[in-house]
Amino acid sequence: MEDFADAFLNWDIVRRAMPILLRGLWQTLLLAAMVVPLGVLGGLALALLSRARSRWVRWPLAAWTDLFRALPPLVLLIVCYAGxxxxxxxxxxxxxxxxxxxxxxGAYYGEVLRAGLDSVPRGQAxxxxxxxxxxxxxxxxxxLPQAVRNVLPDLVSNTVEVVKLTSIASVVALPELLFQARQAQSVTYNASPIVAAALAYFILLWPCVRLLSRLEHKSIAGR
Known part of the structure; x- marks a missing residue:
């Protein structure tokens, strides 16, 4: 047990690694502040265009959405960075x-927002x-306000997943939280910085998870 604690819960190593972990956390927050609005704007554009009457607009959009929902994000990132x-x-x-x-x-947000738009009765328009x-x-x-309210739990859930997904930016050497934790691990030969990074993600996202749970309960109670 002592060996386990020394390998994974060595707070002296975490304390020494804290400066670069905090820099990585800041980069993660900047990443989230960039990619979440980008995804929402892209999804909103897809959702609005999907309501076009012409099938020559709807079908290519459906293919676009299916393509980028099916492609693994990590593969897509490597194609963009190295391809x-x-x-x-x-x-x-x-x-x-x-x-x-x-x-x-954007493809995932687009599907959520499209479902929200479809849920608003035609009589409103x-x-x-x-x-x-x-x-x-x-x-x-x-x-749009009614559509967003109808799918708010799905939007929050998707946002939580997007923030967690920012960790894949470490594969292109972007110094976000996971990248800095791995750098500290490689220097200290200890997994404690990785555990500290996991704890930072938990503290960052736990309020959103609790909010999502409340929204889901309210949604079920309102049916």
Whole structure:
């Protein structure tokens, strides 16, 4: 037991590694602040375009969504980081992460938001038009708020998954939390920095998980 604690719970090593772990945590927060809005905006665009009447718009969008939901995010990230330079497009680590997450998480957010838009009764749009609202204002002030409220638990759940997924940025040497923890592990020959990183993820995401649980309970109670 003492050997286990020394290998995984050595707080003296964690204390010495804390400066680079905190830098990694900051990078993780910056990543989340970048990729979550990108995914939401991409998903919103897909959800709105999916309501087009033309099948020549809907079918390519459906294929696009299925493609980027099916591709593993890690594979997509490596293609963006290591594959695009062969085509003369070098995005760097941040650009590759932004593009990969935009494509992957945008597809997931798009499906969630599309379901939300479909859940709003048609009568809501008809009533808004009868009151003289333009299509833009109808969507912004009537349809979209109801759609987001209807799928809020799914949006929060997807956001939690996106934040956890930022850890794959370590494979392109972006110095986020997991990358810094692995660097500390390689220097100290001890797994305690990895455990500390896992604890940091838990502290960061636990409030969101509790919020998700409350939203799900309220959603079930409201049925």
């Amino acid at each position: 695009l330079p062969f085509a003369g497009i070098d995005l760097g680590a941040w650009g590759a992460v932004a593009l990969a997450f935009f494509l992957n998480t 008809e009533a808004a038009r009868a009151l003289g609202l333009s299509p833009y204002r109808t969507m912004r002030h009537v349809i």
